[in-house]
Amino acid sequence: xxxxxxxxxxxxxxxxxxxxxxxxxxxxxxxxxxxxxxxxxxxxxxxxxxxxxxxxxxxxxxxxxxxxxxxxxxxxxxxxxxxxxxxxxxxxxxxxxxxxxxxxxxxxxxxxxxxxxxxxxxxxxxxxxxxxxxxxxxxxxxxxxxxxxxxxxxxxxxxxxxxxxxxxxxxxxxxxxxxxxxxxxxxxxxxxxxxxxxxxxxxxxxxxxxxxxxxxxxxxxxxxxxxxxxxxxxxxxxxxxxxxxxxxxxxxxxxxxxxxxxxxxxxxxxxxxxxxxxxxxxxxxxxxxxxxxxxxxxxxxxxxxxxxxxxxxxxxxxxxxxxxxxxxxxxxxxxxxxxxxxxxxxxxxxxxxxxxxxxxxxxxxxxxxxxxxxxxxxxxxxxxxxxxxxxxxxxxxxxxxxxxxxxxxxxxxxxxxxxxxxxxxxxxxxxxxxxxxxxxxxxxxxxxxxxxxxxxxxxxxxxxxxxxxxxxxxxxxxxxx
Numbered sequence: 282x283x284x285x286x287x288x289x290x291x292x293x294x295x296x297x298x299x300x301x302x303x304x305x306x307x308x309x310x311x312x313x314x315x316x317x318x319x320x321x322x323x324x325x326x327x328x329x330x331x332x333x334x335x336x337x338x339x340x341x342x343x344x345x346x347x348x349x350x351x352x353x354x355x356x357x358x359x360x361x362x363x364x365x366x367x368x369x370x371x372x373x374x375x376x377x378x379x380x381x382x383x384x385x386x387x388x389x390x391x392x393x394x395x396x397x398x399x400x401x402x403x404x405x406x407x408x409x410x411x412x413x414x415x416x417x418x419x420x421x422x423x424x425x426x427x428x429x430x431x432x433x434x435x436x437x438x439x440x441x442x443x444x445x446x447x448x449x450x451x452x453x454x455x456x457x458x459x460x461x462x463x464x465x466x467x468x469x470x471x472x473x474x475x476x477x478x479x480x481x482x483x484x485x486x487x488x489x490x491x492x493x494x495x496x497x498x499x500x501x502x503x504x505x506x507x508x509x510x511x512x513x514x515x516x517x518x519x520x521x522x523x524x525x526x527x528x529x530x531x532x533x534x535x536x537x538x539x540x541x542x543x544x545x546x547x548x549x550x551x552x553x554x555x556x557x558x559x560x561x562x563x564x565x566x567x568x569x570x571x572x573x574x575x576x577x578x579x580x581x582x583x584x585x586x587x588x589x590x591x592x593x594x595x596x597x598x599x600x601x602x603x604x605x606x607x608x609x610x611x612x613x614x615x616x617x618x619x620x621x622x623x624x625x626x627x628x629x630x631x632x633x634x635x636x637x638x639x640x641x642x643x644x645x646x647x648x649x650x651x652x653x654x655x656x657x658x659x660x661x662x663x664x665x666x667x668x669x670x671x672x673x674x675x676x677x678x679x680x681x682x683x684x685x686x687x688x689x690x691x692x693x694x695x696x697x698x699x700x701x702x703x704x705x706x707x708x709x710x711x712x713x714x715x716x717x718x719x720x721x722x723x724x725x726x727x728x729x730x731x732x733x734x735x736x737x738x739x740x741x742x743x744x745x746x747x748x749x750x751x752x753x754x755x756x757x758x759x760x761x762x
Contacts, residue, residue, distance in 0.1 A: 288553035340440035348375030531648035
């Protein structure tokens, strides 16, 4: 937990609350969810066969079992789902199952468990999902698979020692399945946050039962789609007292590493807290945004990361910022003052820039950071072309008023690009604001306001992005495996 939190901080990712599910607040709310579902007739009980490891002397939860998928024959299917074909599974469905702890073959034993009756929510869920016309195709496709087979009761308890105890009198050594209580964490964290702030007892519920002024968005990977789009909404519906349902579930596909599946056990992984110490966090964030697996699996390669930093951020965005500020510092002592002369060419520039930035903002609204990063760099290319075409180094001698106008345009371009880049490269955007001697305000509603005029005095300048050497990339490759 602490290491993950450290990694987020290094990546400039912040939270109102960064908590966990091992506390009384979460356990209490999870048990309340279970009790309400049970009271409302959405939980059933039955004896079931499940896999038991005689070596480790324990019933095996879904994700403690691996084997061959009975549908697509993938070798690495889990006890609850096959990531390759996306089908939900039961542990007993697996071919040649094995315990993930000891790799031995488990045996079948019976045990008493409780189930969430998803079949009772099928019509309501189907209608709700049909209304989500703007959801990503991969999310809708996963849901469609489940509805084509028909929703069935889903086990929500397990025979393990750790977890939230099942709140039924006389029941011992049974806990709530992690994927039953885990999404309740979204609500319990809200309660925990408001409790820490000293708010009134039920103030936090306004965020979960307060109407349409709250938007609930789940950013997840594709292996968690069904839990957030079917099971979690059913749990919320089953409370019968107006809980907020998810508005958006922009699930991504998988991110591989150097052409292979990421595996921490094989050390085929990038350790965030280490990697962010060695490289510019904004460079990493931009590369991840530019290759985001939004519609299909993507691959993180160290060479690709180097190219994104050197060939894009440093050479296109950083170069535009540096060449303008360096020129103004050298020839104008860091200050643009005097008369300006704007022309029709400037109008054409702003038409092109506004078109690209509007696309960027639309991409953000629709969770398309990959496209956003592309159009941000298109804006930078337009800006660089304008600078080269206007040739202010020549205008300085032949037409000072026109030279002033060109630099005012370029400085406004830098400010607008930095504002639009802030969700992806926040630290660099803050540096740009300081260099322009502007407040660190990133307001998209006024993004096209040209704040910079004649009389501007630059702040202290610095290079935004430095080149990554080949030797550094080779070192990263050698850390794998």
